[in-house]
Amino acid sequence: MESQKGKLTRTQSSLLRSPTARSAVHSLTSAAAADEEDEKPRRPVRHNPHRHYRDLLLLSLPFAFIFFLFLYLRDDSPRFANLVLIFALVATVTYAARRCSGSGRAAARRASSVDWFIGDDDNRKERKAGGRIVREGVVFYSNxxxxxxxxxxxxxxxxGVYNFFAKGRYEGDWIDGKYDGCGIESWARGSRYRGQYRRGLRHGFGVYKFYSGDSYAGEWIGGQSHGVGVQTCSxxxxxxxxxxxxxxxxxxxYQFRNGDKYAGEYxxxxIHGFGVYHFANGHCYEGSWHEGKKQxxxxxxxxxxxxxxGDWASGVLKTPLPPSDPxxxxxxxxxxxxxxxxxxVPRVDAQVNKAVTNANRAAxxxxxxxxKAVQNQIHGKFCNIDV
Structure with missing residues (x-):
């Protein structure tokens, strides 16, 4: 009995307790700002040569009227005439200042209007080459x-393909700077995931093969194995x-490497709940479990x-009872x-195989x-941006 205790308590820890749930790299969030650094040359602003004289005439007419009114009132009401003159000067200076300020703001607005080479839904502002809209490009990040x-x-x-510096790469679908759709994610040590993504995380069906030889094939939610799946160990x-x-x-x-088999609740x-454990030597336990032990x-x-x-406690029979006991x-x-x-438990092999096929196509x-992005960079059709 004691010889079986070690087998009963042995439970393989999950390889997926803390899976690598990589979203799009933090530096991708700066892709939009980096793209905006490359702008098209703006067309020169045309100036009206007669506009300056027209503004000068409009500014001088009210001042001339007030000046003649001052001359007319200077002898009869000198104090009132001086107030009129002061008011005229203040009004003139204020009007001139506002005109200058308005011209400065207009120039600033003209200077700040930039045509980006990508970014509009109608694609009119995207670069074109030979009548074809160029959407492929290369971006380098500081890391x-x-x-x-x-x-x-x-x-x-x-x-697109994202290459992590000395770590791995992702090849597949993107939406708004994140993995979304299907793709293949691989790491330098040899691990690889092929399957579905949503908002930067493994989500749907897919296969994760670890560099150690272990693997998981099944359902994923939010970057973790969740649902039905198959875990195999080296x-x-x-x-x-x-x-x-x-x-x-x-x-x-669960089938253990020594030949033992367990079917039941986890x-x-x-192992926790109710289940049946078959030992490789032909023995069998049927009943209740608690944290991997007969309980x-x-x-x-x-x-x-x-x-x-009978009644078991921590793998040891404490209270013997007959088999007929209720x-x-x-x-x-x-x-x-x-x-x-x-x-x-329903298998999901068909869904996993379909997801892997779609991931290969997306890659x-x-x-x-x-x-195409590299070719555009070489021919200067799409600027590469150093971040």
Whole structure:
């Protein structure tokens, strides 16, 4: 009995407890500002040569009228005449100052109106080459990363390749500067993910293969394995079942590398609840589990048919009971049902294969866009921007 204790308590920790959920690189948020640094030359502003004389005439007429009024009133009402003259001077200076200020603001507005080479929905402000709108470009970032692919409104949009400096790359679909759609993400150490993304995170169906040889194929939500999936390890063990927030949680079937098999409930990556554990030597336990150990009511059957039933605590039988005891029978039935349900968990192989196929296509399109971006850079059709 003690020889089986180690096997009962052994549970492979999930490889997906803290998956790498990389969104679009922080430097991508500065792509729009970087793109805006390249602007088209503005057309010269045309000046009206007669406008200066017209403004001067309009300014002198009221002043001349007030000056003659001052001369007329100077002898009869000298004090009132002086007030009229002072008012005229103040009004003239104020009007001239406003005219100068208005001209300065207009010049500033003309100077601040810039035509960007990308950024409008009607594409009229995007650069054209031979009648074709050029959307592909190259952007370099201060941390050594660089992007080659399609842009829209100053951000990575469409298809493109993002290269992380000495770390890896992403090839696939983009929306508003984030991974969105399908693509392939690979790292320098050899890990790779192929599948679906949403708003910069793995979301949908996909396959993550670790550099160590382990892999996970199934559902993803918010960058973590969540739903139904298959986890295989390089040591030969495997798990098929439900995941939650990156760990085994729910119903599942686990085959250990030593030949042991468990089918039943998991909680937080640990055997917990009801389930059936088959040992490689032919022994079997059916009943209740708590944090990877036999806990509660259950029945342990040896390969020769002998059974030990009762109330278990931390893997040790504390209170022996007959197999006919209602509590034991209830626990055994619940364990067998959980085992049957775990085998019936729906597989998502078809959805995963479809997502991988779409990811391969998206990666191919991204590489084509990257080639066009480099060609545009070489021929000067789309400026590269150093950030």
């Amino acid at each position: 050594g990363d660089y992007y080659e692919g399609e842009f829209h409104k100053g951000r990575c949009n469409g298809s 040591d030969g063990s495997s798990y098929i079942g439900e995941f939650k927030c990156g760990v085994k949680h729910g119903l599942g079937y 909680f937080g990556d640990i 509660g009511f259950g029945m342990y059957t040896f390969r020769n048919g002998e059974a030990r039933c 509590a034991v029978q209830h626990a055994v039935q619940a364990a067998r049902k959980a085992a049957d349900d775990s085998v019936l 191919t399109a991204a590489r084509v866009a990257a080639i």
